[in-house]
Amino acid sequence: MQEKTFTVAGGGPVGTLLAISLARHGYRVGLFEGRPDSRQTSIYQGRSINIALSDRGWTSLEKVGISADVKADAIPMYHRAIHGIDSEISKLPYGKEGDAIWSVSRGGINERLLDIADAEPNIETHFEQRLVNVDFKTASAVFRTEGEREVTVNADYLFGADGANSKVRRLAQNLPRFSYSQTYMPQSYIELNIPANVDGSHQLEKNALHIWPRKDFMLIALPNTDGTFTCTLFLNYSGDPSFETLQKRSDVEAFFESNFPDAMAYLERPVDMFMEKTASPLFLVQVFPWSFNRKVALIGDAAHAIVPFYGQGMNCGFEDCAELHSLISKYNHDWDEIFPAYEKARKPNGDAIAELSKRNFVEMSDLSGDPMFQLRKKIEAKFHEAHPDIWTPLYSMVTFSPEVPYSEALRVGDVQQQIMDQIMQLPDIDSDWDKSCVMDQLYKLAAEQL
Amino acid sequence: MQEKTFTVAGGGPVGTLLAISLARHGYRVGLFEGRPDSRQTSIYQGRSINIALSDRGWTSLEKVGISADVKADAIPMYHRAIHGIDSEISKLPYGKEGDAIWSVSRGGINERLLDIADAEPNIETHFEQRLVNVDFKTASAVFRTEGEREVTVNADYLFGADGANSKVRRLAQNLPRFSYSQTYMPQSYIELNIPANVDGSHQLEKNALHIWPRKDFMLIALPNTDGTFTCTLFLNYSGDPSFETLQKRSDVEAFFESNFPDAMAYLERPVDMFMEKTASPLFLVQVFPWSFNRKVALIGDAAHAIVPFYGQGMNCGFEDCAELHSLISKYNHDWDEIFPAYEKARKPNGDAIAELSKRNFVEMSDLSGDPMFQLRKKIEAKFHEAHPDIWTPLYSMVTFSPEVPYSEALRVGDVQQQIMDQIMQLPDIDSDWDKSCVMDQLYKLAAEQL
Numbered sequence: 001m002q003e004k005t006f007t008v009a010g011g012g013p014v015g016t017l018l019a020i021s022l023a024r025h026g027y028r029v030g031l032f033e034g035r036p037d038s039r040q041t042s043i044y045q046g047r048s049i050n051i052a053l054s055d056r057g058w059t060s061l062e063k064v065g066i067s068a069d070v071k072a073d074a075i076p077m078y079h080r081a082i083h084g085i086d087s088e089i090s091k092l093p094y095g096k097e098g099d100a101i102w103s104v105s106r107g108g109i110n111e112r113l114l115d116i117a118d119a120e121p122n123i124e125t126h127f128e129q130r131l132v133n134v135d136f137k138t139a140s141a142v143f144r145t146e147g148e149r150e151v152t153v154n155a156d157y158l159f160g161a162d163g164a165n166s167k168v169r170r171l172a173q174n175l176p177r178f179s180y181s182q183t184y185m186p187q188s189y190i191e192l193n194i195p196a197n198v199d200g201s202h203q204l205e206k207n208a209l210h211i212w213p214r215k216d217f218m219l220i221a222l223p224n225t226d227g228t229f230t231c232t233l234f235l236n237y238s239g240d241p242s243f244e245t246l247q248k249r250s251d252v253e254a255f256f257e258s259n260f261p262d263a264m265a266y267l268e269r270p271v272d273m274f275m276e277k278t279a280s281p282l283f284l285v286q287v288f289p290w291s292f293n294r295k296v297a298l299i300g301d302a303a304h305a306i307v308p309f310y311g312q313g314m315n316c317g318f319e320d321c322a323e324l325h326s327l328i329s330k331y332n333h334d335w336d337e338i339f340p341a342y343e344k345a346r347k348p349n350g351d352a353i354a355e356l357s358k359r360n361f362v363e364m365s366d367l368s369g370d371p372m373f374q375l376r377k378k379i380e381a382k383f384h385e386a387h388p389d390i391w392t393p394l395y396s397m398v399t400f401s402p403e404v405p406y407s408e409a410l411r412v413g414d415v416q417q418q419i420m421d422q423i424m425q426l427p428d429i430d431s432d433w434d435k436s437c438v439m440d441q442l443y444k445l446a447a448e449q450l
Numbered sequence: 451m452q453e454k455t456f457t458v459a460g461g462g463p464v465g466t467l468l469a470i471s472l473a474r475h476g477y478r479v480g481l482f483e484g485r486p487d488s489r490q491t492s493i494y495q496g497r498s499i500n501i502a503l504s505d506r507g508w509t510s511l512e513k514v515g516i517s518a519d520v521k522a523d524a525i526p527m528y529h530r531a532i533h534g535i536d537s538e539i540s541k542l543p544y545g546k547e548g549d550a551i552w553s554v555s556r557g558g559i560n561e562r563l564l565d566i567a568d569a570e571p572n573i574e575t576h577f578e579q580r581l582v583n584v585d586f587k588t589a590s591a592v593f594r595t596e597g598e599r600e601v602t603v604n605a606d607y608l609f610g611a612d613g614a615n616s617k618v619r620r621l622a623q624n625l626p627r628f629s630y631s632q633t634y635m636p637q638s639y640i641e642l643n644i645p646a647n648v649d650g651s652h653q654l655e656k657n658a659l660h661i662w663p664r665k666d667f668m669l670i671a672l673p674n675t676d677g678t679f680t681c682t683l684f685l686n687y688s689g690d691p692s693f694e695t696l697q698k699r700s701d702v703e704a705f706f707e708s709n710f711p712d713a714m715a716y717l718e719r720p721v722d723m724f725m726e727k728t729a730s731p732l733f734l735v736q737v738f739p740w741s742f743n744r745k746v747a748l749i750g751d752a753a754h755a756i757v758p759f760y761g762q763g764m765n766c767g768f769e770d771c772a773e774l775h776s777l778i779s780k781y782n783h784d785w786d787e788i789f790p791a792y793e794k795a796r797k798p799n800g801d802a803i804a805e806l807s808k809r810n811f812v813e814m815s816d817l818s819g820d821p822m823f824q825l826r827k828k829i830e831a832k833f834h835e836a837h838p839d840i841w842t843p844l845y846s847m848v849t850f851s852p853e854v855p856y857s858e859a860l861r862v863g864d865v866q867q868q869i870m871d872q873i874m875q876l877p878d879i880d881s882d883w884d885k886s887c888v889m890d891q892l893y894k895l896a897a898e899q900l
Contacts, residue, residue, distance in 0.1 A: 173632075177687065177731055181631030182623075237627065281627055 001122075002026040002333060005155040007141050009131045009168055011035075013106065014300030014317035015161030016113040021064045021325040023122035025333070030153055031123055032143055034130040034162075039111050049106040049191075050222045050230045052077075052209075052311030058102075059402040060315070060322035070112050075223045076100035081208035082368055087262035091208070092374055095396045096385065101209070101311055103222040109314075131167045134158060136175060139295040157335060158296045161317075164285060166302035172292060180287040185307055187217070187361070188237045188279035194266045196227025203266045204229060211368055212260050217241065218365040219260055231267065232308075234365070235279070243279040282307050284354055290343035294336050297343070299324070304350030309360040310398060312353050316406070320346050352406040356398060356413075372430075376420055379433050383442050390446050391416070412450065419445045451572075452476040452783060455605040457591050459581045459618055461485075463556065464750030464767035465611030466563040471514045471775045473572035475783070480603055481573055482593055484580040484612075489561050499556040499641075500672045500680045502527075502659075502761030508552075509852040510765070510772035520562050525673045526550035531658035532818055537712035541658070542824060545846045546835065551659070551761055553672040559764075581617045584608060586625060589745040607785060608746045611767075614735060616752035622742060630737040635757055637667070637811070638687045638729035644716045646677025653716045654679060661818055662710050667691065668815035669710055681717065682758075684815070685729070693729040732757050734804055740793035744786050747793070749774070754800030759810040760848060762803050766856070770796050802856040806848060806863075822880075826870055829883050833892050840896050841866070862900065869895045 004027060008019045011033030019031040053074060061070060078100045080092040094101055117123045129143035132150065139158040143151045160168025172178050197203055202223055204210055210221035210229070216236060221229040236242040246252050252274050256264060264270070285305035291297035300317030323345050324338070331337040367373040380393040394413035397404045404412075423429065423442055432438055454477060458469045461483030469481040503524060511520060528550045530542040544551055567573045579593035582600065589608040593601050610618025622628050647653055652673055654660055660671040660679070666686060671679040686692040696702050702724050706714060714720070735755035741747035750767030773795050774788070781787040817823040830843040844863035847854045854862075873879065873892055882888055 177634045179631075179633045179733070181629075181633070181736075183629045183631070184627045283629070286631075 002028075004157065004333075004335070006030070007032065007139065007153050007155040007158040009134075009141065009158065009160050010162035010166075010300075010302070011110075011114065011125065011127070012161065012163060012300070013110045013113055013314055014321060015159070016110065016117050017061070017064060017066070017318060017321045018159055018161055018299060018324070019123050019125075020066070020113065020117050020120060021321050021328075023117070023120040024065060025325070025328045027122060029123045030155060031117060031125045032129045032131065032141075032153070033125070033127050035127065037114070037125075037127040038107055039114065040127075050103050050224055051106050051308075051314055052101045052222070053104050053109075054101040054311065054315055054399045056312070056315040056399075056402045057318045060318035063322040064325050066113070066116065070109060071102070073108050073112075073225055074102035074104040075225060076102055076207055077209045077223070078207050079209075080368060081205055081210045083210060083212045083260075083262055084369065085214070085259070085261075090374070092368060092377060093381070095393075095400050096381065099396070099400050100207075101399060103209070103224070105224065106314075131162060134160075134168055134171050134296060136172065136292045136296050156295075160296070160298045160302045161300050162302050164283070164301040164305035166285075166298065168296070169285070169287060169298055169302050172287075172296075172298075175292060178287065178289070178292075181285070183284045183286075185282040185284070185358075185361075186236050186239075187234045188243055188281050189232050189234045190243075190274065190277045190279050192219075192231040192233060192270050192273050193268045194221060194229035194231060194263075195268050200227045202227050202229065211364055212263060213365045213367075213369040214259050215366045217259075219263060220364070221263075229266075231263075233274075234282075234361070237279065237281070246274070249275060284358065286351060286354060288343075288347060290347060291339040294339045297339055303346075304354060306350075306354045306357045307361065308357070309364055310353065310357040312357060312398065312406075316350065316353050319349070319402075349406040352410040353398070356394075356406065356410055372424065375430060375433055376424055379423065379438065379442070380416075380420065382434060383439060383446075386439065387443065387446075390443070390450065415449050419449060452478075454607065454783075454785070456480070457482065457589065457603050457605040457608040459584075459591065459608065459610050460612035460616075460750075460752070461560075461564065461575065461577070462611065462613060462750070463560050463563055463764055464771060465609070466560065466567050467511070467514060467516070467768060467771045468609055468611055468749060468774070469573050469575075470516070470563065470567050470570060471771050471778075473567070473570040474515060475775075475778045477572060479573045480605060481567060481575045482579045482581065482591075482603070483575070483577050485577065487564070487575075487577040488557055489564065490577075500553050500674055501556050501758075501764055502551045502672070503554050503559075504551045504761065504765055504849045506762070506765040506849075506852045507768045510768035513772040514775050516563070516566065520559060521552070523558050523562075523675055524552040524554040525675060526552055526657055527659045527673070528657050529659075530818060531655055531660045533660060533662045533710075533712055534819065535664070535709070535711075540824070542818060542827060543831070545843075545850050546831070549846070549850050550657075551849060553659070553674070555674065556764075581612060584610075584618055584621050584746060586622065586742045586746050606745075610746070610748045610752045611750050612752050614733070614751040614755035616735075616748065618746070619735070619737060619748055619752050622737075622746075622748075625742060628737065628739070628742075631735070633734045633736075635732040635734070635808075635811075636686050636689075637684045638693055638731050639682050639684045640693075640724065640727045640729050642669075642681040642683060642720050642723050643718045644671060644679035644681060644713075645718050650677045652677050652679065661814060662713060663815045663817075663819040664709050665816045667709075669713060670814070671713075679716075681713075683724075684732075684811070687729065687731070696724070699725060734808065736801060736804060738793075738797060740797060741789040744789045747789055753796075754804060756800075756804045756807045757811065758807070759814055760803065760807040762807060762848065762856075766800065766803050769799070769852075799856040802860040803848070806844075806856065806860055822874065825880060825883060826874055829873065829888065829892070830866075830870065832884060833889060833896075836889065837893065837896075840893070840900065865899050869899060 006022050006027050006029045008015045008031045011031050019029045022029045082090045128146045132144045133142040140154045160166050206223050212219040219233050221231040238244040252271050256270050290303045299320045324342055327338045327341050384391050397409035456472050456477050456479045458465050458481045461481050469479045472479045532540045578596045582594045583592040590604045610616050656673050662669040669683050671681040673679055688694040702721050706720050740753045749770045774792055777788045777791050834841050847859035
């Protein structure tokens with residue numbers, strides 16, 4: 001049992017996994033969450049959100065000792081199902097045969113982790129306690145209960161795992177030399193729904209991530225275990241078309257019918273939903289440092305909120321936890337070493353996945369519907385199969401190669417893109433793409449540049 | 451006389467110039483400053499800061515109708531005086547014969563502008579009233595007096611001219627879709643002093659900006675009218691050498707003596723000063739939007755705090771005022787048009803001068819002491835003289851060409867740099883540089899690319 005104690009602000013998936021990791025290293029942990037315990041309340045707690053988890057997430061959970069049975073409720077998605085404007089559907093695999101990203105319920109995985117935390121005697125979990133203040137010198141924190149009572153919590157260290165709108169990060173803005181940015185994307189989003197068939201089965205192919213790419217905007221759908229799909233419409237906040245300009249019901253109807261003709265058969269009252277809902281903004285957060293006075297640190301979205309277009313947000317937060325988990329052992333509980341090593345290891349990866357995620361909007365909303373882009377993917381996949389030691393496509397490095405840091409994936413991906421730009425300019429590439437001369441040329445360029 | 455009224459938060463040079471501009475357009479203006487009126491207090495108000503003003507600043511003052519006599523107290527600096535480590539001094543002109551940047555006292559120009567504001571019947575100036583809150587829907591603001599009394603000020607519009615640490619900007623962080631970043635530079639700084647000779651004359655050449663470029667750090671000195679120089683030591687916050695590592699008196703002595711041997715004869719107790727003072731950080735601020743609900747806007751450092759390495763901070767703030775001044779006429783007092791036009795015109799220029807200023811640290815602290823860099827400047831100057839319509843060096847575009855927007859200077863400067871990179875690779879460029887073949891080649895490249 002360690003003497004030192006921790007406060008973790010934020011009982012979402014990342015905060016809860018961190019608490020479990022710290023407890024398993026022998027620390028006493030107070031885990032504080034502003035919202036009620038979703039396991040205790042029958043009232044609907046907000047939007048049903050599902051997110052993508054992939055190998056980085058699973059690997060990170062394993063490293064902290066979470067057994068693979070959290071995967072039971074997850075649905076593998078083996079390919080993108082691209083819905084053309086002509087209602088034709090084409091398949092674009094995510095990786096090689098068997099590679100999948102997984103659709104999981106954010107609430108579901110959070111509750112499973114909370115159950116595991118409850119079984120750890122070192123963790124004391126508090127709900128409905130909102131963080132009000134942090135003393136960055138002592139790691140002492142003030143929380144406010146629903147009854148507006150203020151509670152001061154003293155611990156040796158504090159982690160802010162309190163998400164994209166982190167209060168800990170907001171408070172850190174008063175510290176000297178704290179660099180921070182919060183950058184809004186042009187797109188906002190609303191969530192829509194595709195109900196299940198009466199027999200509980202899925203109306204669209206279950207094991208796919210469905211995309212309706214329309215260049216400046218897109219609709220996507222991820223499967224849920226109850227036969228429904230949670231859909232997200234990403235659309236510019238202003239301009240034409242946008243949430244700002246689509247105000248009249250007739251305009252919204254025309255927008256859906258002309259852009260998503262096949263989806264109209266499945267979507268639950270999309271026009272009503274569009275009219276009723278307020279679009280949520282998308283923003284990126286980048287800060288440095290991630291730790292303060294070797295007493296307080298940020299983790300997960302609190303340190304690096306990203307846009308959802310690579311499906312890596314929670315994966316990255318879980319990786320933060322796994323990195324810390326191994327650094328605690330490596331530095332034998334010396335937190336004067338652990339905090340700087342943690343931010344040094346993770347900051348470049350947070351920045352890299354932020355950049356990759358931003359870029360991937362174009363890939364999803366525009367390129368994924370482009371035949372030349374699909375051909376490019378096919379060439380890369382074929383070459384990867386022949387030379388897995390030389391070439392792993394960027395998407396696979398990010399998603400299926402937890403051993404490759406995000407920062408390395410970004411670097412290598414940029415070189416690969418230059419090479420593929422040259423390959424795609426070969427004459428008759430669309431007919432000759434799987435001839436050996438193309439593969440030889442690719443091999444030559446890869447050997448020179450990678 | 452206009453019906454609408456304005457609150458201007460911040461009575462520094464930019465806020466005061468803005469108030470004058472608004473008053474001259476017929477608006478009633480409340481100008482609020484947190485500090486005491488420096489004209490009324492005999493106590494020393496803080497550091498004596500001098501800054502560089504150049505053509506953009508003077509032109510902007512003229513556009514608002516401020517007569518050229520504010521220039522009387524300014525000292526023209528015609529060249530950089532580069533102090534080598536061997537105590538040799540070399541001259542590097544800022545532009546063509548007669549071009550100068552001007553050393554002015556920040557306090558002095560502020561007081562002159564406040565005097566002009568006092569003469570405007572439409573302006574009511576309030577000191578020692580600190581901004582506490584802003585209602586971004588109504589432009590109503592709350593100020594707190596020194597006696598801790600709170601005063602609510604209602605006006606139709608509010609400008610935050612409250613500087614790099616703007617409270618208005620801080621409050622705006624709670625607004626939806628407000629993107630903001632505050633980024634610390636590796637360098638911090640302290641101010642030092644070179645006293646006057648006993649007869650009141652300057653110990654160093656008066657009409658120059660003195661630089662001791664030492665690659666990762668530098669000392670600079672700007673002349674004051676009383677014969678003194680205000681010096682600034684820019685040095686990394688951490689690393690070696692840095693403010694963090696230079697703690698022992700003997701180390702500080704050795705640092706000064708080995709790096710600034712000639713300056714040691716002039717500087718006033720530099721080692722004591724270094725030991726006593728706390729280094730100030732340098733940071734960049736970038737935000738968008740600059741206006742909110744067509745009621746509240748940011749101007750000057752509040753919208754775009756930059757680093758001081760181009761000497762453009764106050765010039766850029768004055769340009770904001772001049773742009774607004776002309777937009778009020780252009781849009782005939784329609785603020786629903788003026789606010790968006792203002793931020794659209796100024797944001798790209800704020801971003802461009804931020805980038806240029808960051809880059810200029812390298813130019814000042816490293817390249818200015820490099821003979822090949824000085825040669826590059828000579829070649830550009832000669833070509834500019836022969837073909838002023840084709841080529842104006844970047845420094846001159848930024849500093850002596852108010853008709854060229856910062857954003858255009860940045861764009862053209864990048865093309866020029868590529869061209870000069872090629873020119874500097876010509877064989878025997880150091881001996882042949884002013885031969886006609888070099889000038890011809892430069893002409894050819896410029897004609898192709900510019």
